[in-house]
Amino acid sequence: MSVWAVLAAAGRGERLGSDRPKAFARLGGRPLLAESLERLEESGWIDAIVIAAPPDWEEPSILVAEEIAATKVSSAVTGGDSRSESVRLALAEVPEDAAVVLVHDAARPLLPEEVIERVLAPLSDGWDGVVPTVPLADTVKRVEGDRVVETLARDDLVAVQTPQAFLADALRRAVAGDVSAATDCASLVESQGGRVKVVEGDSRLLKVTDADDLALVESWLA
Numbered sequence: 475m476s477v478w479a480v481l482a483a484a485g486r487g488e489r490l491g492s493d494r495p496k497a498f499a500r501l502g503g504r505p506l507l508a509e510s511l512e513r514l515e516e517s518g519w520i521d522a523i524v525i526a527a528p529p530d531w532e533e534p535s536i537l538v539a540e541e542i543a544a545t546k547v548s549s550a551v552t553g554g555d556s557r558s559e560s561v562r563l564a565l566a567e568v569p570e571d572a573a574v575v576l577v578h579d580a581a582r583p584l585l586p587e588e589v590i591e592r593v594l595a596p597l598s599d600g601w602d603g604v605v606p607t608v609p610l611a612d613t614v615k616r617v618e619g620d621r622v623v624e625t626l627a628r629d630d631l632v633a634v635q636t637p638q639a640f641l642a643d644a645l646r647r648a649v650a651g652d653v654s655a656a657t658d659c660a661s662l663v664e665s666q667g668g669r670v671k672v673v674e675g676d677s678r679l680l681k682v683t684d685a686d687d688l689a690l691v692e693s694w695l696a
């Protein structure tokens with residue numbers, strides 16, 4: 475059974491406000507992308523990797539892979555206007571005989587091997603997808619403008635991270651339609667009637683959004 479990874483790295487990183495795309499912001503002296511790429515390369519579970527790169531950053535992505543000797547990287551494709559479109563474009567490079575696809579955000583540089591294992595294992599038990607989750611620390615309210623409409627029961631809510639693992643066929647079907655509104659791949663699989671399991675995530679999988687996040691992840695690396 476071959477497992478392919480799609481690394482979504484094509485975002486602009488507007489909230490980080492760097493002079494380059496977020497995947498190429500410096501983290502510990504090298505591009506942010508290198509951190510998750512190295513962890514995918516070293517994972518015993520992953521056979522091959524496709525990178526979705528920002529327009530004009532395909533070559534630099536391949537150079538990062540070469541610098542860290544990430545020989546599992548098969549290609550770097552140009553990403554799309556949204557994360558889901560970037561995933562769809564990268565998935566087109568994954569061969570038909572791939573059984574499983576793991577989708578990960580380059581914006582989450584610290585990728586523990588245990589989480590890769592946790593999201594992949596249930597796929598052999600009849601699940602179409604598996605997502606890592608963490609409990610919500612804050613109370614969550616639905617609002618309209620500046621008015622609270624509803625306070626949601628926190629017991630039923632979790633925050634969802636990546637890596638997310640899918641049977642390749644289920645993910646291909648999910649990204650074939652209109653993906654514009656989706657913020658993760660699992661929601662597309664769910665809307666196709668796919669069965670998605672939740673497993674325990676990891677606080678180290680923090681998503682780097684702004685400069686404070688980058689500094690925090692940098693401190694964890696040191």
Ligand code: CTP
Binds near residue numbers: 526555560561681683
């Ligand atoms: N992503 C992508 N293609 C896009 C948009 C996002 O591959 N068109 C990827 C990003 O590179 C990132 C992940 O999806 O690894 C999560 O997106 P986000 O954290 O929002 O990153 P950016 O879109 O780059 O940041 P911003 O929204 O601040 O511009």
Ligand code: MG
Binds near residue numbers: 485
């Ligand atoms: Mg974004």
